[in-house]
Amino acid sequence: MKKLFVLDASGFIFRAYFALPEMKNHQGQATQAVFGFIRSLNKLIKEFSPEYMISVFDGPNNKQSRQAIYADYKSNRQKKFEDIPPQIALVKEYCSLIGLAYLEKESVEADDVIASIAKKAREENYKVYVCTADKDLLQLVNDHVVAWNPWADQGVVGISEVIERYGIPPGNIPDYLALVGDSSDNIPGLPGCGPKKAAALLKQFGSVEGLLENLDAVKGLSQTMLSERQETLKLSKRLALLDSNIPIPVPIESLTFPQHPVDEEKLIHFYIQQGFKTLVPSKQTEAATVDVQIIKDAESLTNILNLVQGGDIAFAVAYTGNHLLSLKLEGLALTQGSGVFFIALEEEGTKILPILKDFFLREDLTFYGYNLKRDCHALLNAGIVIREISYDLALAEHLTNGGGKISFQSLLVNHGFTETAHRFAKEWGNSGLPIGRLPEQPEQYFGEFVAYLPIIKDAILEEINRKNLNHILSDIEMPLEKVLFSMERAGVPLDVEELAILEALFETELAVLTEEIYDLSGGPFNIKSPKQLSDILYNELGLRPIDKAKSTRAEVLEALRSEHPIIEKLLAFRTIEKLLSTYVKALPKQVDSHTQRIHPSFDQTGAVTGRLACRDPNLQNIPIRSERGILLRKAFRLSEKNSYFLSADYSQIELRFLAHLSQDKSLKFAFESGEDIHAFTASQVFHVPLEQVSKEQRMQAKTVNFGIVYGQQAFGLAKVLKISIGEAQELIQAYFSRYPEIAHFVEETIQQAAKDLRVTTMLGRERIIDSWNEFPGSRAASGRFAVNTRIQGSAAELIKLAMLDISQAIKQQQMKSRMLLQIHDELLFEVPEEEIEEMQRLVREKMESAMTLSVPIVVNILIGKNWAEC
Template sequence: MLKKTLLLIDGSNFIFRAYHAVPPLTTSDGRPTNAIRGFLSMLRVLMKDVPTEYVACVVDPKGKTFRSDIYPEYKANRPPMPEELAVQIPVIFEGVKKEGIPFLQVPGIEADDTIGTLAKRATAEGFTVVIATGDKDYAQLVNEDVILINTMGKDNTWMNTEGVIQKFGVPPDRIIDYLALMGDKIDNVPGVPKCGEKTAVKWINEYGSMDGVIENADKIKGKIGENLRNSLEFLPTARALVTIKTDADLSEEVPTFETLRLREPNREELMDYYNKLEFRTWARELKKSSAAGEVKSLDSASSASKRAVVGAAPIEGETLDLFASESQAAPERKLTIIQDETQAKELAQHLEKLAGQEEISMYVISEGEGQQSLQPLGAAFGRENGESWYVPIEDDILMSDAIAPEVFGDIFKNVLNNPKLGKAGYDIKQTRHVFANVGLTLEGMQDDVMLQSYVLEAHRSHAIEKLAMNWLQYELADEESLLGKGAKKKSFRDVGTEKTAEFASQRAYVIARLNRLFNKALSDDKKLESIYRDIELPISLVLFKMEQNGVLIDSMLLNKQTAELQAQLKELEEKAYEAAGETFKLSSPKQLGEILFDKMGVMIADSKPKKTASGNYSTSEEVLSELAADYPLAKIALEYRTLSKLMTTYTEKLPHMVDKKDGRIHTTFEQAVAVTGRLSSTNPNLQNIPIRTEEGRKVREAFIAAPGCKLISADYSQIELRIMAHLSEDPGLVDAFRHNADIHTATAAEVFGKARDQVTPNDRRIAKVINFGLIYGMSAFGLAKNLGIDRQDAKNYITKYFARYPGVRDYMDRIKALADRQGYVETALGRRLWLPDMRAGGMRRAAAERAAINAPMQGSAADLIKLSMIAVQKWIEDKKLKSKLILQIHDELIMEVPEDEVALVTENLPKIMDSVVTLHVPLIAEVGSGDNWEAAH
């Protein structure tokens, strides 16, 4: 006779995990629902994995329990529950009950004690017990009849006795000792200080139990032994606190296990519940199943939705519905490794026949020092049906099971270059570089799952391993686990073709599945689909061409600048020694702090500054800036750091980054990093070259035009202020820009009540700080500090500003309220900018509110410059010009232009940039040219 199964759900654990796993999600009237949706989705996964008629969802009661009597400080350090979660909890409880799942919240008895008691009773009555939790404390309950399941692990981890030993290093009957020795920071249970997992396991395995450890405490040497001996008195209490009770009185709540039998939900109540929470897909499923004469509750979740509920993206207020539309289980992956040219030709012909019918996926394995030297080692192709192929590529003729790059190019030419054969990839810009380095081009790159993820959820990780887990619940091994790291890191050649093929084909398989899901999500939101199709995909190709173009560098000039900076740094060191009265290492924050605060007795706000966690005084830029006006040494240190960073980051480093083949630097433009949509650059980072200092401007002189060419720079004028005028529709701001007035003078005239011709330079300076400060959410305190004025004066300036520009104040209030209600804001073109901290507290909330104001402006500016780059590149190609886009820095485009095309480009470039979109105010791009980047300004 088969045993019955009792499923016990650690509801308290699930609630917090659901809340933190699912990004902000709200109803149309602003009620948060992310924890509700995540929790019920997790139950769907669970009920599919553990089919049973007996189940209980158990949560902690309100108030204290017996553990608080044992130790009053128990759980004392726990922060208060976020308000946006607290309001969802009663609704979660309501949903559990409406779904027909027995629900338990026993006064005075924690959830783990309720579960422990039920587990012991159930096994005594012949049940197998499955406990669903992510809490390690429950491992103490595991035995031959009790197992754990973790639905939020990498692969729905099931843990029996052997699993506990494998995971923790001790058997279930020693978990209590293990926990007591380590203590529990979350529940504020002190253990032995500095005793971690390894130490606890070592002691228990050596001495048999915690009692054995206590008996042998004198034998344990060093500081950890001293910590143990100092903890002996409390350890029995710690053991009592981490021990799950198995004899709680539940006679009223669960007189028999029939009380815990799964019930059929009331379809009308459930439908009303779904509709109120705007869970539309679940409501449609319920309606459809009701019409068929059955009630479709949590235990009937599809296998596809099971895979990807937790951590799914918030889209249009209801993203998790994406997975409910998947009616079939994921296809099984079938891998074929191509071993010769004949098989390769057969594969190419097979893939070519799919042109116009199906989009294939592709993932390329490559190795090399930088993107200009990446070489392909293999290519994996995949289909939605799970079929995948791996083609080894190797230029070594001794590699008998690989195909040379030129042979690969000949065989797969029509696969790679056919625009009608749609291809999906991951980071297709890099894939283009890999193939370009061996003379191959790519056409028909229809989708990039990294960019799809970026458009849907800019604030989350876009690593393919994370995407596979978050969206598909599919575990991808990362490169480090295959190749290792550091000095012992292997190459793909070292691990062999079979392992490399498995690595690549898994990614092709995941790309195909993600692409299907992401395209569905994007098609449901036309604005996001436009951001992806009209901006992110085409700009990826433009950036690839810019990275291939590179920028010419004058290394000799940079070497000369390095020598000059070294001389300046030497002078500053001598000045610092004179100011300090002794020699010391100026580059050492520790030594600088000791000189300033111990020897010189410098005070901040009438007191000596506190030391950091490292035991040293803080000499951060903020601290030194505060002291610089009164203490020469602080000012010297600031200048020293600025010049030193300039030298080590640019003048010394850039000459070593020049590609020897063409004398150019080929930076990488990171497209899927900044949450606002802005581009950044790496290897090297050219976005942070200072432009306000003479030394920084000199560095830009080393970026030069090729012989017979000029550099042309085009920069949007006051783009973020113009976008503020557009978004706020404030009549005063809009009018000033439409009449091409100096906006800072116009603002000064409004704030100070003067005619524009009476505005003084200082008035304009204050207005400029206000203009730019307010779009970054600057407070009166920040304005006062920036201007060096009294806070009340700063407050008066802001009051006058909003009195003259009331539309700006209205916009700021509206956008913060909107961000609070829906968890995101949008750019002028509809790019979604998520603000997870809008429902946090304190400083995080304040920072999110500032971001809510500024992000639409930064993001809109990012969209505009990307559209400009796309339009400029198209114009270059349409006109068949030799001019090249080479750099994008913030709101500026830099082109390398042959001298006979300079007049044409200078005339047309601003026209193209000014007309990419129509705003309430005109866009103005200012253009300059010169022999180097600095001269082009």
């Protein structure tokens, strides 16, 4: 006899929701009901190996029919659990993934559908297993129908088990519930009638109807009460009695399990995305090494590549070196999903390279990989240009990961390949793909690297589509990678001789400061040693420490600035020493010998907000306003006579996004009127006419303006302005009283982020913020992250769009101007003299129109022969 398993999915879900501890996926969505459902289902599959199975859900408006006869039916379930419907959707998604048929009917409860399926299956000679923990479904038990509860170890429940447990046959379960009541469904029952009494009455009278026909024979209950409650008892039975005549739209024989072959990779991806790593099966084949075919000669390569059909090719490049323009191509790995090849260049490199050049230009091929810009530099250095890159999976992973840190090994772990990730770490280190050096077995490393890319690509792109991030990946990040690649190739001119002069100047200043510090301290010591400096400050000079550790951190020294003249000298010493070591001495070593330029890289995955990070070297931290920072910027100069730097800088762009997102009327008015925003804020907060705002008031207002953007609290503001916490709190309160919509925006953003455990930018980029209660002060920090991400992340999107528009316009107009740097809100260009006027117009137009805000977007443009003049 064939066996059909019918799952009470709604019952599974609700029982798991309340029985299991709270669980959430990386998006902050509750998942314990989903996990409980899967765990119960796995238990069933392991125990019975079902060949026919269906999962049944409550339909929309499912209480309608019973509430028509009893308005209070299930009225005790008025409380809505908003995180259950999304979990029901996830359970249905899971059912589809594993090939489990499911059914729900409009205005019908799952129990009635289950009763109707059981009846139909019995008529077709199936043995039916009703999988449930609810006793009302036990009324279905008969010679062809049994019950099984995944939450209990009681085995299969048949007729004898029902009689043993309740003292009545299964057919009497509706009568039993009518007498004892059912609190879960709000069925009233009979006062004073417990389980034993109900079983005894039904044994004596057979049914509720039999009881009501023989009221005078009832003992132990008030006959008056029974007489008064006759209609209630009949109603209660009607409510408990299941309807087994619901039309079932599918043939029983079609309910095979599974309905289709299970896509294991998609299933594993589902588990990983929901945080169910304990459900990810251990891959017996995963830890085995990939069979990599090594190609060393041109003839073999030609034969292999001729077999490649059109489509997407995964690749990874083996190279040596550190500077972008001098990376040396040593080999590369390729796969189209079946067969992995590593092409080694050491023997016939001169013959192989022309073949590879033609291969990467094939119009029927696109290419993808992981963290591809450096790979592309190594290829181009060897004369190889890739016609079209479809995806960089590092960019995709950063988007789906909510801005978190990424690496190839974490990518493997996140998609279920834990053993492989551990083996990679053991054999080749924790850093993932080696930068600038080759592992001992490059063919095996890079071969295995690309072997996993096709599997991972499908899972990541599915997640991209599910989260509606494809427009950011395909329309912004992937095209931007090409722009950044061109910027990295262009580089920034640096006058090494100017830096040598600056080095001598800074060394002299440090020598003078050193002697002054020695004089003030009473003798020589190692100024760079925190331990020795702490001893001088707190023991020798007797300064009062502001913390138990007697720290010499910068913020501590700032707080002690007025306590002793040595502090001023120490801060100046540290500033100059950092500029000297980080830039003046380091930058010349990074100048390319052929271009006489430095070629920094731009990382699209280095910041959680979506901002670009500048690396090797980091030019984003060069001081802009300070005298020494300006001297350093002067060293970035163009030697070409008729070329100039053009710097385009967004004016107070983050405050403009604050005005747009908050829709604060006062802040919008200030920008629309072209007012000095900081003076205007000072006028509002300090209640003085605009023309009477003092320099100090403007400075304080500026600090508060930008403090709001970065989520600064009273404590932080007090430190910056050197005022008391109380005064800082009053300043913040005054600010919010003048800008009430900003206060609402900040509070609403924080509350929503705390609820969702994530926050999104204007274009939909997501940042996961899930550390609200991890440590003291974490809630305040998380709130700051949320506000900052909405503002700064949206501003980052603006300049990225502008970069794409400008790059496209330069290309279309066949201009010689080049984009060189992006430093937060600033773009730096190299412009021939004859294109200056057109570039000013073009850059301003594209930057100011890249996005539409409810306040004007303003760009400041400067021209100069060196960066300091801009």
